[in-house]
Amino acid sequence: MRARIALAFLLVVLGAWLAPSAFAQSSTPSPIVVASQTYQVNFPQGMRFTLDASSVAPIQIVRLTVWQRGVALGARYSPSFVPSNRVRVSFDWSFQMFAEGGYLPPGTHGEYSWHIEDAAGNVYDTPHEKYTVEDRTKKWQVMENDALRVSWHAGEGDFGKAVFERAMLARDFLANKLGVQNIAPLEVYIYADRDEFFKSLPAYSYEWTGARMFPEYGVILINFDPDNLAWGLRTTSHELSHAILHAKIRGVLGDIALPLWLDEGLAVYNETDDHAPDEQMEEAYQAALKKDTLIPLRALQQRFPSNSSQAQLAYGQSYQVVKFMVDAYGEEKFAELLNIYQNGALPDEGLQQVYGMNQDQLENAWRAKIGVPLRDVSVFALPTVAPLPTFEFSSSLDATPTPTREIVPSPEPTRVSELATPPAAGATPAQTPSAPVNSLCGAAFALGGLVIFGVAKRKRR
Ligand SMILES: [Zn+2]
Structure with missing residues (x-):
């Protein structure tokens, strides 16, 4: 016992002797x-x-x-x-x-x-x-609050105000109705000129890119002319939804965390305040509905078709499923689902926990609602990862060089040229884009790499 007391005493003395010297060392100003x-x-x-x-x-x-x-x-x-x-x-x-x-x-x-x-x-x-990082090549007009800053260089104040207000509504829907918490401030830059827009993008950007988001930086760059306000408002809201969801879920947990159809469907759903369908996508959806050629939902879990009309259908259908989920089961359940995904659940796990259905069962619930024959799916042999889609892949997979040592955000370029360069009011239709997919957000395809986890990760375009 005496030895222990002596040891304790020694430690106290030693501590008293070391502590001030350690403190003195750290408080000494560096000669640098x-x-x-x-x-x-x-x-x-x-x-x-x-x-x-x-x-x-x-x-x-x-x-x-x-x-x-x-x-x-x-x-x-x-x-x-x-x-x-x-x-x-x-x-x-x-x-x-x-x-x-x-x-x-x-x-x-x-x-x-x-x-x-x-x-x-x-x-x-x-x-x-x-x-x-500021782009001083243009004279920007700005409208901002704590949550959002919109910068534009063409168009009057009304134009920027309209974009700002629509973007705030889209953001507020996610925050207030779907419970997405702690959304980081977002920056939206609207480039009116296509060449200027491309100069602002990373090298090797796709020529059909019309909007691009960088969720890690909270930045969205969009190319549209003030004459195409309706398109611009939809696109801004669409990209903003992606930017928020990707920063909170996809970018953090990887692509597998959130089914692509849900990511895209929600982005389309949130394009307008009344959640109305996008005309082009709706057309493709209605046609497939009539012919009963809707794409199996599970095939849209990780990839969208590269074929233009099939891609339109994929977006239209994804929107319909998301709308069904919100209409039939409520915003609270959808909010709960996002929360579960944010905590790392797999696509089927999240759905099972919240809705008591996996993707196939959810699809059939939706199909019953829209009045098409149910799919014959086995609930006992579920793949945990989506099977490869049966349609052909894009021939132009992402060729952007992948950095080998840098933590680089996976860029999320989006809508393609037809929408990137929509016809000016009263003008003839836009030129046919060289890209295989028309008029769509491109957050759907392709392969690339991301070094942050040291493993291959899909990069969308
Ligand atoms: Zn999208």
Whole structure:
């Protein structure tokens, strides 16, 4: 016992002796002094981070780290410089090249800091400073609140106001009716000119891209002319729904977490305040309904057809199923389902828990409602992962080079050229797009890679 008391006493004394010295060490100001740290954005080329620092011994190591929403982007960058007691170091972050930073959309907000070491072993990390990627090539008009910022460069104030208000309604529906909590602030940029829009996108973007969202950055870029307001309002709401859902569920848990038909169906459902169907999609749906050629729901769990009319049908049908779920079982149940998916349930598990049905059974409940023959499905032999769809894949799978070491958001380019360049009022119809799919949000297809989990992950277009 006496030995234990002695040991305890010794530990207390030792602790008392160590604690102040540890404290003293951490509170000693570093001899490394930062005169300035700045950044300059030159969108769409890149941004330059500059550090001016000095120390009692030659500064030998300088590394830059850039964060976005608390996640370090890419590597720590070590610009070359000649070691000296005073150094001025710059790193040119390229929005075009992965190896030198990589693409960041306008509207990205983040932080950066420098790590500095000198020859005497002194180390200093600068406090995090904020940066914002701004596109100064245009004179933007802005309307914003805490939740949303809409920027546009063509059209009058009424135009921006209309987009802002529609986007807020779409956001509020998800927040208030479907219980999506803690939605991060969103930025919407509307480019009126197609060339300017493409200059704002990452290299290798599809030529048919008409809108693109970056859920990790909370940014949506859309190309539409103020003359096409109706299309623009639908597209803005559609992309905003994706951006919110992907940031909360898909982007976090991967593609498997949320059935694609539900993701797309909800985006279409939320395009207008009255949740009215999209005309083109509705046409395809009605035709298939008459012929009883609707696509099995399970085939739309992970991919949509690449064939144009089948894709239209897939969207129209997905919308119908989502509408059925909300109408028949209520918004609360749908909110519950999203919540369960957010916590990591698989598509069938989530449906089973909330509705007591798997995808096939839900499909049959819907088919009964719309008056088409039920499908013969076995509830005892369910695949846990969707089978490959029977229709042909797109011939133009995503060819975008995949970075190998960077945490890159999976870009979500969306509607394609026909809608990307809708006819101006009174003009002749838009040109036929070169892409295989017309008029649709493209958040549906393709393969790519994402390094964040170190495994292949589907990239949608
Ligand atoms: Zn979509």
